Amino acid sequence: MTNARILLDGLKLVESPRWHEGRLWFCNWGAGEVIAVTPEGDHEVVPLAADPxxxxxxxxGRLLVVPKDPKPDGKLLRLEPDGTLVAHADLSALPGGCNELVVDGRGNAYVNGAGFDFLEFIKRPDPRPLTERPGYRPGFIALIRPDGTVERQEHDLAFPNGMAVTPDNGTLIVSESFTGTLTAFDISGDGTLGNRRVFADGIGPDGICLDADGAVWTSSGGNEAVRVAEGGRILDRVELDRAPFAxxxxxxxxxxxxxxxxxxxxxxxxGGGTGRILAAPAPAPHVGWP
Structure with a gap:
Protein backbone atom coordinates (compact mmCIF):
# COMPACT_ATOMS: atom_id res chain seq x y z
CA MET A 1 0.00 0.00 0.00
CA THR A 2 1.35 3.44 -0.96
CA ASN A 3 0.30 6.87 0.26
CA ALA A 4 -0.14 9.85 -2.07
CA ARG A 5 0.49 13.55 -1.45
CA ILE A 6 -1.66 16.33 -2.87
CA LEU A 7 0.13 18.38 -5.52
CA LEU A 8 -2.77 20.58 -6.70
CA ASP A 9 -6.32 20.88 -5.38
CA GLY A 10 -9.60 22.69 -6.15
CA LEU A 11 -9.65 21.72 -9.82
CA LYS A 12 -12.53 20.59 -12.02
CA LEU A 13 -12.53 17.13 -13.63
CA VAL A 14 -8.85 16.42 -14.32
CA GLU A 15 -7.84 14.10 -17.17
CA SER A 16 -5.22 13.21 -19.80
CA PRO A 17 -2.01 13.55 -17.74
CA ARG A 18 1.22 13.56 -19.74
CA TRP A 19 4.81 13.91 -18.53
CA HIS A 20 6.67 16.28 -20.86
CA GLU A 21 9.91 18.25 -20.44
CA GLY A 22 10.05 18.12 -16.66
CA ARG A 23 6.39 18.83 -15.91
CA LEU A 24 3.07 17.03 -15.71
CA TRP A 25 0.61 18.41 -18.24
CA PHE A 26 -3.10 17.65 -17.89
CA CYS A 27 -6.54 18.81 -19.05
CA ASN A 28 -8.80 20.55 -16.54
CA TRP A 29 -12.20 19.71 -17.99
CA GLY A 30 -14.90 22.23 -17.17
CA ALA A 31 -12.38 25.07 -17.06
CA GLY A 32 -11.19 24.58 -20.66
CA GLU A 33 -7.55 24.54 -19.59
CA VAL A 34 -4.30 22.68 -20.00
CA ILE A 35 -2.19 23.04 -16.86
CA ALA A 36 1.50 22.15 -16.49
CA VAL A 37 2.82 21.47 -12.97
CA THR A 38 6.25 20.62 -11.57
CA PRO A 39 6.78 17.85 -8.99
CA GLU A 40 7.06 20.66 -6.41
CA GLY A 41 3.61 22.04 -7.27
CA ASP A 42 4.60 25.13 -9.27
CA HIS A 43 2.12 25.40 -12.12
CA GLU A 44 0.79 27.51 -14.95
CA VAL A 45 -2.13 27.48 -17.36
CA VAL A 46 -0.85 26.82 -20.89
CA PRO A 47 -2.57 29.17 -23.36
CA LEU A 48 -4.40 27.26 -26.09
CA ALA A 49 -7.07 28.58 -28.44
CA ALA A 50 -9.15 25.42 -27.87
CA ASP A 51 -11.12 23.64 -25.15
CA PRO A 52 -8.84 20.58 -24.77
CA GLY A 61 7.73 18.07 -30.04
CA ARG A 62 4.55 19.51 -31.52
CA LEU A 63 1.44 19.11 -29.38
CA LEU A 64 -1.71 17.38 -30.63
CA VAL A 65 -5.05 18.45 -29.13
CA VAL A 66 -8.43 16.74 -29.35
CA PRO A 67 -10.98 19.49 -28.59
CA LYS A 68 -13.70 18.75 -26.06
CA ASP A 69 -16.29 18.84 -28.83
CA PRO A 70 -14.54 18.16 -32.18
CA LYS A 71 -17.85 18.22 -34.06
CA PRO A 72 -19.06 19.56 -36.46
CA ASP A 73 -15.76 20.15 -38.26
CA GLY A 74 -14.07 17.18 -36.58
CA LYS A 75 -10.49 18.38 -36.50
CA LEU A 76 -7.56 16.97 -34.59
CA LEU A 77 -5.45 20.06 -33.90
CA ARG A 78 -1.69 20.58 -33.84
CA LEU A 79 0.17 23.35 -32.02
CA GLU A 80 2.89 24.83 -34.20
CA PRO A 81 6.14 26.32 -32.80
CA ASP A 82 4.80 29.84 -33.36
CA GLY A 83 1.80 29.13 -31.11
CA THR A 84 -0.84 28.73 -33.81
CA LEU A 85 -3.27 25.80 -33.85
CA VAL A 86 -3.70 24.11 -37.21
CA ALA A 87 -5.65 21.07 -38.40
CA HIS A 88 -3.61 17.86 -38.18
CA ALA A 89 -6.34 15.45 -39.32
CA ASP A 90 -10.03 15.38 -40.23
CA LEU A 91 -11.97 13.15 -37.82
CA SER A 92 -15.44 14.01 -39.13
CA ALA A 93 -15.97 10.57 -40.74
CA LEU A 94 -15.62 8.79 -37.38
CA PRO A 95 -18.86 7.57 -35.78
CA GLY A 96 -18.71 9.82 -32.72
CA GLY A 97 -16.69 12.25 -30.68
CA CYS A 98 -13.20 11.23 -29.55
CA ASN A 99 -12.35 10.31 -25.99
CA GLU A 100 -8.64 9.48 -25.73
CA LEU A 101 -5.42 9.99 -27.70
CA VAL A 102 -2.00 8.37 -27.64
CA VAL A 103 0.94 9.09 -29.98
CA ASP A 104 3.56 6.39 -30.50
CA GLY A 105 7.29 6.75 -31.14
CA ARG A 106 6.82 6.74 -34.93
CA GLY A 107 4.36 9.64 -34.99
CA ASN A 108 1.26 7.51 -35.42
CA ALA A 109 -1.64 8.77 -33.31
CA TYR A 110 -4.52 6.63 -32.08
CA VAL A 111 -7.83 8.14 -31.03
CA ASN A 112 -10.83 6.33 -29.66
CA GLY A 113 -14.47 7.11 -29.00
CA ALA A 114 -17.59 5.62 -27.48
CA GLY A 115 -19.92 5.93 -30.45
CA PHE A 116 -22.68 7.47 -28.30
CA ASP A 117 -23.32 10.43 -25.97
CA PHE A 118 -21.75 9.17 -22.75
CA LEU A 119 -22.94 12.00 -20.49
CA GLU A 120 -26.56 11.58 -21.51
CA PHE A 121 -26.25 7.80 -21.31
CA ILE A 122 -24.82 7.73 -17.80
CA LYS A 123 -27.43 10.13 -16.36
CA ARG A 124 -30.21 7.57 -16.88
CA PRO A 125 -30.34 5.02 -14.02
CA ASP A 126 -30.71 1.46 -15.28
CA PRO A 127 -30.01 -1.83 -13.44
CA ARG A 128 -28.91 -3.65 -16.57
CA PRO A 129 -25.23 -4.13 -17.49
CA LEU A 130 -23.85 -1.05 -19.20
CA THR A 131 -23.48 -2.75 -22.57
CA GLU A 132 -27.14 -3.84 -22.51
CA ARG A 133 -28.71 -0.46 -21.78
CA PRO A 134 -30.65 1.52 -24.41
CA GLY A 135 -28.42 3.93 -26.29
CA TYR A 136 -25.22 1.92 -25.95
CA ARG A 137 -23.09 1.56 -29.08
CA PRO A 138 -19.71 -0.18 -29.44
CA GLY A 139 -16.73 2.13 -29.58
CA PHE A 140 -13.81 2.39 -31.98
CA ILE A 141 -10.10 3.12 -32.36
CA ALA A 142 -8.81 5.10 -35.34
CA LEU A 143 -5.23 5.30 -36.60
CA ILE A 144 -3.96 8.72 -37.70
CA ARG A 145 -0.72 8.49 -39.62
CA PRO A 146 1.90 11.28 -39.54
CA ASP A 147 0.59 12.68 -42.84
CA GLY A 148 -2.87 13.14 -41.28
CA THR A 149 -4.64 10.28 -43.03
CA VAL A 150 -7.26 8.56 -40.86
CA GLU A 151 -8.05 4.84 -40.89
CA ARG A 152 -10.71 3.44 -38.58
CA GLN A 153 -9.71 0.17 -36.96
CA GLU A 154 -12.71 -2.19 -36.94
CA HIS A 155 -12.69 -3.29 -33.34
CA ASP A 156 -15.89 -3.11 -31.25
CA LEU A 157 -14.91 -1.79 -27.84
CA ALA A 158 -17.02 -1.39 -24.68
CA PHE A 159 -16.46 2.33 -24.01
CA PRO A 160 -12.77 2.67 -24.93
CA ASN A 161 -10.85 4.87 -22.56
CA GLY A 162 -7.14 5.30 -21.74
CA MET A 163 -4.52 3.91 -24.13
CA ALA A 164 -0.80 3.21 -23.96
CA VAL A 165 1.82 1.92 -26.43
CA THR A 166 4.76 -0.25 -25.42
CA PRO A 167 8.30 1.13 -25.92
CA ASP A 168 8.94 -1.11 -28.93
CA ASN A 169 5.87 0.35 -30.70
CA GLY A 170 4.60 -3.22 -30.88
CA THR A 171 1.54 -3.30 -28.61
CA LEU A 172 -1.36 -0.97 -27.88
CA ILE A 173 -3.30 -1.46 -24.63
CA VAL A 174 -6.72 0.15 -24.22
CA SER A 175 -9.16 0.35 -21.30
CA GLU A 176 -12.62 -1.02 -21.99
CA SER A 177 -14.27 0.68 -19.05
CA PHE A 178 -17.74 -0.84 -19.49
CA THR A 179 -16.44 -4.42 -19.20
CA GLY A 180 -13.63 -3.83 -16.70
CA THR A 181 -11.00 -5.03 -19.16
CA LEU A 182 -7.57 -3.99 -20.39
CA THR A 183 -7.41 -5.13 -24.01
CA ALA A 184 -4.18 -5.48 -25.99
CA PHE A 185 -3.55 -5.33 -29.75
CA ASP A 186 -0.45 -6.05 -31.77
CA ILE A 187 0.66 -3.04 -33.84
CA SER A 188 1.86 -3.97 -37.32
CA GLY A 189 4.58 -2.19 -39.25
CA ASP A 190 2.02 0.06 -40.94
CA GLY A 191 0.39 0.99 -37.64
CA THR A 192 -2.76 -1.11 -37.98
CA LEU A 193 -4.04 -3.20 -35.08
CA GLY A 194 -4.57 -6.97 -34.85
CA ASN A 195 -4.41 -10.02 -32.58
CA ARG A 196 -6.88 -8.69 -30.02
CA ARG A 197 -6.53 -10.29 -26.58
CA VAL A 198 -7.21 -9.66 -22.89
CA PHE A 199 -4.30 -8.14 -20.96
CA ALA A 200 -6.20 -8.08 -17.64
CA ASP A 201 -9.79 -8.00 -16.43
CA GLY A 202 -11.80 -7.72 -13.24
CA ILE A 203 -10.84 -4.06 -12.66
CA GLY A 204 -12.35 -0.68 -13.60
CA PRO A 205 -9.77 0.82 -15.94
CA ASP A 206 -9.73 4.43 -17.12
CA GLY A 207 -6.59 6.41 -18.01
CA ILE A 208 -3.47 4.21 -18.06
CA CYS A 209 0.32 4.21 -18.28
CA LEU A 210 3.03 1.55 -18.51
CA ASP A 211 6.10 0.82 -16.40
CA ALA A 212 9.41 -0.91 -17.14
CA ASP A 213 8.23 -4.17 -15.53
CA GLY A 214 5.45 -4.49 -18.11
CA ALA A 215 2.71 -3.55 -15.63
CA VAL A 216 -0.13 -1.08 -16.17
CA TRP A 217 -1.19 1.59 -13.69
CA THR A 218 -4.91 2.40 -13.82
CA SER A 219 -8.08 2.64 -11.69
CA SER A 220 -9.48 -0.30 -9.76
CA GLY A 221 -13.02 0.93 -10.40
CA GLY A 222 -13.19 2.29 -6.85
CA ASN A 223 -11.19 4.89 -4.93
CA GLU A 224 -7.74 3.50 -5.62
CA ALA A 225 -5.11 3.40 -8.31
CA VAL A 226 -3.70 -0.06 -8.97
CA ARG A 227 -0.67 -1.54 -10.69
CA VAL A 228 -1.73 -4.57 -12.72
CA ALA A 229 0.42 -7.30 -14.23
CA GLU A 230 -0.54 -9.02 -17.46
CA GLY A 231 -3.06 -11.67 -16.45
CA GLY A 232 -4.73 -9.43 -13.86
CA ARG A 233 -2.66 -9.78 -10.67
CA ILE A 234 -2.67 -6.57 -8.59
CA LEU A 235 0.92 -5.69 -7.69
CA ASP A 236 0.45 -2.37 -5.87
CA ARG A 237 -2.36 -0.11 -4.66
CA VAL A 238 -2.71 3.58 -3.83
CA GLU A 239 -5.82 4.27 -1.76
CA LEU A 240 -7.62 7.58 -2.27
CA ASP A 241 -10.72 9.34 -0.97
CA ARG A 242 -12.08 9.90 -4.50
CA ALA A 243 -11.97 8.23 -7.91
CA PRO A 244 -8.79 8.24 -10.02
CA PHE A 245 -9.63 9.13 -13.61
CA ALA A 246 -6.13 8.87 -15.09
CA GLY A 271 -18.42 21.09 -11.58
CA GLY A 272 -17.77 20.78 -7.89
CA GLY A 273 -14.11 21.72 -7.70
CA THR A 274 -13.16 18.29 -6.29
CA GLY A 275 -10.40 17.62 -8.81
CA ARG A 276 -6.88 17.19 -7.54
CA ILE A 277 -3.48 16.03 -8.70
CA LEU A 278 -1.69 13.63 -6.37
CA ALA A 279 1.79 12.13 -6.43
CA ALA A 280 3.10 8.87 -5.01
CA PRO A 281 6.36 6.88 -5.32
CA ALA A 282 6.31 4.00 -7.83
CA PRO A 283 8.47 0.86 -7.86
CA ALA A 284 9.34 0.93 -11.59
CA PRO A 285 9.89 3.82 -14.03
CA HIS A 286 7.72 4.89 -16.93
CA VAL A 287 8.17 3.42 -20.38
CA GLY A 288 6.36 3.76 -23.69
CA TRP A 289 3.69 6.29 -24.61
CA PRO A 290 2.04 8.44 -23.35
Missing part, protein backbone atom coordinates in the same frame (compact mmCIF):
# COMPACT_ATOMS: atom_id res chain seq x y z
CA UNK A 53 -10.19 17.10 -24.10
CA UNK A 54 -6.98 15.11 -24.47
CA UNK A 55 -3.42 15.87 -25.56
CA UNK A 56 -0.24 14.17 -26.80
CA UNK A 57 3.09 15.05 -28.37
CA UNK A 58 4.47 14.10 -31.76
CA UNK A 59 8.10 12.91 -31.78
CA UNK A 60 9.20 16.31 -33.11
CA UNK A 247 -2.54 8.20 -14.07
CA UNK A 248 0.91 9.02 -15.40
CA UNK A 249 4.44 8.08 -14.40
CA UNK A 250 7.00 10.87 -14.49
CA UNK A 251 9.53 12.81 -12.48
CA UNK A 252 13.27 12.95 -13.07
CA UNK A 253 13.63 9.17 -12.77
CA UNK A 254 10.15 8.26 -14.04
CA UNK A 255 9.23 6.75 -10.66
CA UNK A 256 6.60 9.23 -9.51
CA UNK A 257 3.00 8.21 -10.09
CA UNK A 258 0.80 11.22 -10.76
CA UNK A 259 -2.93 10.66 -10.24
CA UNK A 260 -5.82 12.74 -11.60
CA UNK A 261 -8.67 12.27 -9.12
CA UNK A 262 -12.11 13.79 -8.45
CA UNK A 263 -15.49 12.98 -6.95
CA UNK A 264 -17.71 11.87 -9.83
CA UNK A 265 -21.20 13.32 -10.16
CA UNK A 266 -22.89 12.30 -13.44
CA UNK A 267 -25.43 15.10 -13.00
CA UNK A 268 -22.65 17.72 -12.81
CA UNK A 269 -19.53 16.05 -14.22
CA UNK A 270 -17.45 19.20 -14.74
Missing amino acids: HTIGWLPD VMLGGDDGRTLFICAARWDPQDPF
Whole structure:
Protein backbone atom coordinates (compact mmCIF):
# COMPACT_ATOMS: atom_id res chain seq x y z
CA MET A 1 0.00 0.00 0.00
CA THR A 2 1.35 3.44 -0.96
CA ASN A 3 0.30 6.87 0.26
CA ALA A 4 -0.14 9.85 -2.07
CA ARG A 5 0.49 13.55 -1.45
CA ILE A 6 -1.66 16.33 -2.87
CA LEU A 7 0.13 18.38 -5.52
CA LEU A 8 -2.77 20.58 -6.70
CA ASP A 9 -6.32 20.88 -5.38
CA GLY A 10 -9.60 22.69 -6.15
CA LEU A 11 -9.65 21.72 -9.82
CA LYS A 12 -12.53 20.59 -12.02
CA LEU A 13 -12.53 17.13 -13.63
CA VAL A 14 -8.85 16.42 -14.32
CA GLU A 15 -7.84 14.10 -17.17
CA SER A 16 -5.22 13.21 -19.80
CA PRO A 17 -2.01 13.55 -17.74
CA ARG A 18 1.22 13.56 -19.74
CA TRP A 19 4.81 13.91 -18.53
CA HIS A 20 6.67 16.28 -20.86
CA GLU A 21 9.91 18.25 -20.44
CA GLY A 22 10.05 18.12 -16.66
CA ARG A 23 6.39 18.83 -15.91
CA LEU A 24 3.07 17.03 -15.71
CA TRP A 25 0.61 18.41 -18.24
CA PHE A 26 -3.10 17.65 -17.89
CA CYS A 27 -6.54 18.81 -19.05
CA ASN A 28 -8.80 20.55 -16.54
CA TRP A 29 -12.20 19.71 -17.99
CA GLY A 30 -14.90 22.23 -17.17
CA ALA A 31 -12.38 25.07 -17.06
CA GLY A 32 -11.19 24.58 -20.66
CA GLU A 33 -7.55 24.54 -19.59
CA VAL A 34 -4.30 22.68 -20.00
CA ILE A 35 -2.19 23.04 -16.86
CA ALA A 36 1.50 22.15 -16.49
CA VAL A 37 2.82 21.47 -12.97
CA THR A 38 6.25 20.62 -11.57
CA PRO A 39 6.78 17.85 -8.99
CA GLU A 40 7.06 20.66 -6.41
CA GLY A 41 3.61 22.04 -7.27
CA ASP A 42 4.60 25.13 -9.27
CA HIS A 43 2.12 25.40 -12.12
CA GLU A 44 0.79 27.51 -14.95
CA VAL A 45 -2.13 27.48 -17.36
CA VAL A 46 -0.85 26.82 -20.89
CA PRO A 47 -2.57 29.17 -23.36
CA LEU A 48 -4.40 27.26 -26.09
CA ALA A 49 -7.07 28.58 -28.44
CA ALA A 50 -9.15 25.42 -27.87
CA ASP A 51 -11.12 23.64 -25.15
CA PRO A 52 -8.84 20.58 -24.77
CA HIS A 53 -10.19 17.10 -24.10
CA THR A 54 -6.98 15.11 -24.47
CA ILE A 55 -3.42 15.87 -25.56
CA GLY A 56 -0.24 14.17 -26.80
CA TRP A 57 3.09 15.05 -28.37
CA LEU A 58 4.47 14.10 -31.76
CA PRO A 59 8.10 12.91 -31.78
CA ASP A 60 9.20 16.31 -33.11
CA GLY A 61 7.73 18.07 -30.04
CA ARG A 62 4.55 19.51 -31.52
CA LEU A 63 1.44 19.11 -29.38
CA LEU A 64 -1.71 17.38 -30.63
CA VAL A 65 -5.05 18.45 -29.13
CA VAL A 66 -8.43 16.74 -29.35
CA PRO A 67 -10.98 19.49 -28.59
CA LYS A 68 -13.70 18.75 -26.06
CA ASP A 69 -16.29 18.84 -28.83
CA PRO A 70 -14.54 18.16 -32.18
CA LYS A 71 -17.85 18.22 -34.06
CA PRO A 72 -19.06 19.56 -36.46
CA ASP A 73 -15.76 20.15 -38.26
CA GLY A 74 -14.07 17.18 -36.58
CA LYS A 75 -10.49 18.38 -36.50
CA LEU A 76 -7.56 16.97 -34.59
CA LEU A 77 -5.45 20.06 -33.90
CA ARG A 78 -1.69 20.58 -33.84
CA LEU A 79 0.17 23.35 -32.02
CA GLU A 80 2.89 24.83 -34.20
CA PRO A 81 6.14 26.32 -32.80
CA ASP A 82 4.80 29.84 -33.36
CA GLY A 83 1.80 29.13 -31.11
CA THR A 84 -0.84 28.73 -33.81
CA LEU A 85 -3.27 25.80 -33.85
CA VAL A 86 -3.70 24.11 -37.21
CA ALA A 87 -5.65 21.07 -38.40
CA HIS A 88 -3.61 17.86 -38.18
CA ALA A 89 -6.34 15.45 -39.32
CA ASP A 90 -10.03 15.38 -40.23
CA LEU A 91 -11.97 13.15 -37.82
CA SER A 92 -15.44 14.01 -39.13
CA ALA A 93 -15.97 10.57 -40.74
CA LEU A 94 -15.62 8.79 -37.38
CA PRO A 95 -18.86 7.57 -35.78
CA GLY A 96 -18.71 9.82 -32.72
CA GLY A 97 -16.69 12.25 -30.68
CA CYS A 98 -13.20 11.23 -29.55
CA ASN A 99 -12.35 10.31 -25.99
CA GLU A 100 -8.64 9.48 -25.73
CA LEU A 101 -5.42 9.99 -27.70
CA VAL A 102 -2.00 8.37 -27.64
CA VAL A 103 0.94 9.09 -29.98
CA ASP A 104 3.56 6.39 -30.50
CA GLY A 105 7.29 6.75 -31.14
CA ARG A 106 6.82 6.74 -34.93
CA GLY A 107 4.36 9.64 -34.99
CA ASN A 108 1.26 7.51 -35.42
CA ALA A 109 -1.64 8.77 -33.31
CA TYR A 110 -4.52 6.63 -32.08
CA VAL A 111 -7.83 8.14 -31.03
CA ASN A 112 -10.83 6.33 -29.66
CA GLY A 113 -14.47 7.11 -29.00
CA ALA A 114 -17.59 5.62 -27.48
CA GLY A 115 -19.92 5.93 -30.45
CA PHE A 116 -22.68 7.47 -28.30
CA ASP A 117 -23.32 10.43 -25.97
CA PHE A 118 -21.75 9.17 -22.75
CA LEU A 119 -22.94 12.00 -20.49
CA GLU A 120 -26.56 11.58 -21.51
CA PHE A 121 -26.25 7.80 -21.31
CA ILE A 122 -24.82 7.73 -17.80
CA LYS A 123 -27.43 10.13 -16.36
CA ARG A 124 -30.21 7.57 -16.88
CA PRO A 125 -30.34 5.02 -14.02
CA ASP A 126 -30.71 1.46 -15.28
CA PRO A 127 -30.01 -1.83 -13.44
CA ARG A 128 -28.91 -3.65 -16.57
CA PRO A 129 -25.23 -4.13 -17.49
CA LEU A 130 -23.85 -1.05 -19.20
CA THR A 131 -23.48 -2.75 -22.57
CA GLU A 132 -27.14 -3.84 -22.51
CA ARG A 133 -28.71 -0.46 -21.78
CA PRO A 134 -30.65 1.52 -24.41
CA GLY A 135 -28.42 3.93 -26.29
CA TYR A 136 -25.22 1.92 -25.95
CA ARG A 137 -23.09 1.56 -29.08
CA PRO A 138 -19.71 -0.18 -29.44
CA GLY A 139 -16.73 2.13 -29.58
CA PHE A 140 -13.81 2.39 -31.98
CA ILE A 141 -10.10 3.12 -32.36
CA ALA A 142 -8.81 5.10 -35.34
CA LEU A 143 -5.23 5.30 -36.60
CA ILE A 144 -3.96 8.72 -37.70
CA ARG A 145 -0.72 8.49 -39.62
CA PRO A 146 1.90 11.28 -39.54
CA ASP A 147 0.59 12.68 -42.84
CA GLY A 148 -2.87 13.14 -41.28
CA THR A 149 -4.64 10.28 -43.03
CA VAL A 150 -7.26 8.56 -40.86
CA GLU A 151 -8.05 4.84 -40.89
CA ARG A 152 -10.71 3.44 -38.58
CA GLN A 153 -9.71 0.17 -36.96
CA GLU A 154 -12.71 -2.19 -36.94
CA HIS A 155 -12.69 -3.29 -33.34
CA ASP A 156 -15.89 -3.11 -31.25
CA LEU A 157 -14.91 -1.79 -27.84
CA ALA A 158 -17.02 -1.39 -24.68
CA PHE A 159 -16.46 2.33 -24.01
CA PRO A 160 -12.77 2.67 -24.93
CA ASN A 161 -10.85 4.87 -22.56
CA GLY A 162 -7.14 5.30 -21.74
CA MET A 163 -4.52 3.91 -24.13
CA ALA A 164 -0.80 3.21 -23.96
CA VAL A 165 1.82 1.92 -26.43
CA THR A 166 4.76 -0.25 -25.42
CA PRO A 167 8.30 1.13 -25.92
CA ASP A 168 8.94 -1.11 -28.93
CA ASN A 169 5.87 0.35 -30.70
CA GLY A 170 4.60 -3.22 -30.88
CA THR A 171 1.54 -3.30 -28.61
CA LEU A 172 -1.36 -0.97 -27.88
CA ILE A 173 -3.30 -1.46 -24.63
CA VAL A 174 -6.72 0.15 -24.22
CA SER A 175 -9.16 0.35 -21.30
CA GLU A 176 -12.62 -1.02 -21.99
CA SER A 177 -14.27 0.68 -19.05
CA PHE A 178 -17.74 -0.84 -19.49
CA THR A 179 -16.44 -4.42 -19.20
CA GLY A 180 -13.63 -3.83 -16.70
CA THR A 181 -11.00 -5.03 -19.16
CA LEU A 182 -7.57 -3.99 -20.39
CA THR A 183 -7.41 -5.13 -24.01
CA ALA A 184 -4.18 -5.48 -25.99
CA PHE A 185 -3.55 -5.33 -29.75
CA ASP A 186 -0.45 -6.05 -31.77
CA ILE A 187 0.66 -3.04 -33.84
CA SER A 188 1.86 -3.97 -37.32
CA GLY A 189 4.58 -2.19 -39.25
CA ASP A 190 2.02 0.06 -40.94
CA GLY A 191 0.39 0.99 -37.64
CA THR A 192 -2.76 -1.11 -37.98
CA LEU A 193 -4.04 -3.20 -35.08
CA GLY A 194 -4.57 -6.97 -34.85
CA ASN A 195 -4.41 -10.02 -32.58
CA ARG A 196 -6.88 -8.69 -30.02
CA ARG A 197 -6.53 -10.29 -26.58
CA VAL A 198 -7.21 -9.66 -22.89
CA PHE A 199 -4.30 -8.14 -20.96
CA ALA A 200 -6.20 -8.08 -17.64
CA ASP A 201 -9.79 -8.00 -16.43
CA GLY A 202 -11.80 -7.72 -13.24
CA ILE A 203 -10.84 -4.06 -12.66
CA GLY A 204 -12.35 -0.68 -13.60
CA PRO A 205 -9.77 0.82 -15.94
CA ASP A 206 -9.73 4.43 -17.12
CA GLY A 207 -6.59 6.41 -18.01
CA ILE A 208 -3.47 4.21 -18.06
CA CYS A 209 0.32 4.21 -18.28
CA LEU A 210 3.03 1.55 -18.51
CA ASP A 211 6.10 0.82 -16.40
CA ALA A 212 9.41 -0.91 -17.14
CA ASP A 213 8.23 -4.17 -15.53
CA GLY A 214 5.45 -4.49 -18.11
CA ALA A 215 2.71 -3.55 -15.63
CA VAL A 216 -0.13 -1.08 -16.17
CA TRP A 217 -1.19 1.59 -13.69
CA THR A 218 -4.91 2.40 -13.82
CA SER A 219 -8.08 2.64 -11.69
CA SER A 220 -9.48 -0.30 -9.76
CA GLY A 221 -13.02 0.93 -10.40
CA GLY A 222 -13.19 2.29 -6.85
CA ASN A 223 -11.19 4.89 -4.93
CA GLU A 224 -7.74 3.50 -5.62
CA ALA A 225 -5.11 3.40 -8.31
CA VAL A 226 -3.70 -0.06 -8.97
CA ARG A 227 -0.67 -1.54 -10.69
CA VAL A 228 -1.73 -4.57 -12.72
CA ALA A 229 0.42 -7.30 -14.23
CA GLU A 230 -0.54 -9.02 -17.46
CA GLY A 231 -3.06 -11.67 -16.45
CA GLY A 232 -4.73 -9.43 -13.86
CA ARG A 233 -2.66 -9.78 -10.67
CA ILE A 234 -2.67 -6.57 -8.59
CA LEU A 235 0.92 -5.69 -7.69
CA ASP A 236 0.45 -2.37 -5.87
CA ARG A 237 -2.36 -0.11 -4.66
CA VAL A 238 -2.71 3.58 -3.83
CA GLU A 239 -5.82 4.27 -1.76
CA LEU A 240 -7.62 7.58 -2.27
CA ASP A 241 -10.72 9.34 -0.97
CA ARG A 242 -12.08 9.90 -4.50
CA ALA A 243 -11.97 8.23 -7.91
CA PRO A 244 -8.79 8.24 -10.02
CA PHE A 245 -9.63 9.13 -13.61
CA ALA A 246 -6.13 8.87 -15.09
CA VAL A 247 -2.54 8.20 -14.07
CA MET A 248 0.91 9.02 -15.40
CA LEU A 249 4.44 8.08 -14.40
CA GLY A 250 7.00 10.87 -14.49
CA GLY A 251 9.53 12.81 -12.48
CA ASP A 252 13.27 12.95 -13.07
CA ASP A 253 13.63 9.17 -12.77
CA GLY A 254 10.15 8.26 -14.04
CA ARG A 255 9.23 6.75 -10.66
CA THR A 256 6.60 9.23 -9.51
CA LEU A 257 3.00 8.21 -10.09
CA PHE A 258 0.80 11.22 -10.76
CA ILE A 259 -2.93 10.66 -10.24
CA CYS A 260 -5.82 12.74 -11.60
CA ALA A 261 -8.67 12.27 -9.12
CA ALA A 262 -12.11 13.79 -8.45
CA ARG A 263 -15.49 12.98 -6.95
CA TRP A 264 -17.71 11.87 -9.83
CA ASP A 265 -21.20 13.32 -10.16
CA PRO A 266 -22.89 12.30 -13.44
CA GLN A 267 -25.43 15.10 -13.00
CA ASP A 268 -22.65 17.72 -12.81
CA PRO A 269 -19.53 16.05 -14.22
CA PHE A 270 -17.45 19.20 -14.74
CA GLY A 271 -18.42 21.09 -11.58
CA GLY A 272 -17.77 20.78 -7.89
CA GLY A 273 -14.11 21.72 -7.70
CA THR A 274 -13.16 18.29 -6.29
CA GLY A 275 -10.40 17.62 -8.81
CA ARG A 276 -6.88 17.19 -7.54
CA ILE A 277 -3.48 16.03 -8.70
CA LEU A 278 -1.69 13.63 -6.37
CA ALA A 279 1.79 12.13 -6.43
CA ALA A 280 3.10 8.87 -5.01
CA PRO A 281 6.36 6.88 -5.32
CA ALA A 282 6.31 4.00 -7.83
CA PRO A 283 8.47 0.86 -7.86
CA ALA A 284 9.34 0.93 -11.59
CA PRO A 285 9.89 3.82 -14.03
CA HIS A 286 7.72 4.89 -16.93
CA VAL A 287 8.17 3.42 -20.38
CA GLY A 288 6.36 3.76 -23.69
CA TRP A 289 3.69 6.29 -24.61
CA PRO A 290 2.04 8.44 -23.35
